[in-house]
Amino acid sequence: MRAEAVQRLAGLGSARADVVDAARDANVDDEHDPEGATIAFERAQLEALAADARGQLAEIDAALARLADGTYGRCAVGGEPIAPGRLAARPTATTCMEHARRHVRFRP
Ligand SMILES: [Zn+2]
Structure with missing residues (x-):
């Protein structure tokens, strides 16, 4: 990559x-x-x-x-493992799906 x-x-x-x-x-x-x-x-x-x-x-x-x-492979927010499917789709992901969604929702 x-x-x-x-x-x-x-x-x-x-x-x-x-x-x-x-x-x-x-x-x-x-x-x-x-x-x-x-x-x-x-x-x-x-x-x-x-x-x-x-x-x-x-x-x-x-x-x-x-x-x-x-x-x-660990979520930068909660430290939990990031789902393998998410890492396969987006190898540079820094957060799990849940925290990525929340981050987007709470963005001003
Ligand atoms: Zn997370």
């Missing part, structure tokens, strides 16, 4: 570099130019995807740290 996330991040980085290069080649400097707006939009989308990938990478690293210290 970590290797995949790193690879995805690298791919997004080079896609972003391509957009920047394309913008330079097209000599688009004016943000009010329709072409410039398209490039800015593409760049913003790539940055959002990269932010997602970085967040996922951080979650994976945190899960690996929990594996190393022996707390992996």
Whole structure:
């Protein structure tokens, strides 16, 4: 999972570099130019995807740290075991289903 996330991040980085290069080649400097707006939009989308990938990478690293210290698979709220099905679906889960639901419900 970590290797995949790193690879995805690298791919997004080079896609972003391509957009920047394309913008330079097209000599688009004016943000009010329709072409410039398209490039800015593409760049913003790539940055959002990269932010997602970085967040996922951080979650994976945190899960690996929990594996190393022996707390992996335990709910961060109550300390009870997280159901294997939940971990299979979401290996970076930090809480059991019950506490994940409560957390969502109590979020302001
Ligand atoms: Zn729990």
